[in-house]
Amino acid sequence: EPEVTQTPSHQVTQMGQEVILRCVPISNHLYFYWYRQILGQKVEFLVSFYNNEISEKSEIFDDQFSVERPDGSNFTLKIRSTKLEDSAMYFCASNRQGNQPQHFGDGTRLSIL
């Protein structure tokens, strides 16, 4: 069964540095998403992406964050000038149509030191 794959599984970064989290959505999917889960808290929506542009973003997704689909397979989340509170699990998800279930990757654990 096709899967959403995320790399790396664990990223450790110094505070203030930039980090790029990578995702390969399921190949025939058209809608892409990023979520995060801070330890002990709910899974929170960050951003959705369709047709090479952001379709919706949450209040968390400020100027520190950006997303990109640099080629036909990858979908990336860039976090500039990381802060301690950016430490979380980051999940990528995708679906073929916006009103179908989203399929999630196994996440990247981001640790900011």
Next chain:
Amino acid sequence: DQQVKQNSPSLSVQEGRISILNCDYTNSMFDYFLWYKKYPAEGPTFLISISSIKDKNEDGRFTVFLNKSAKHLSLHIVPSQPGDSAVYFCAADWETSGSRLTFGEGTQLTVNP
């Protein structure tokens, strides 16, 4: 954000018995609901969904019930198996939006042999 709430952080049942996981929501705009299962170190895995035009959806051992007047949904697992032990999340969306899932806190289900 208390729009989707799972009031039971944990549930323990015996193998072969029924597991009932509950979820409440406050936003009357939600019209599409999903249940996800999550094992440690993995991403959420889609289980079953229900649209607000239905009050029940069944898939094998899993049945989701929706009570719109009470803004309540439940997931029934019958019979429960030890492999069902995981964290279960309910999530909600506007079907017409199809872009932003709002998650509950999750319920840790333990099925004892």
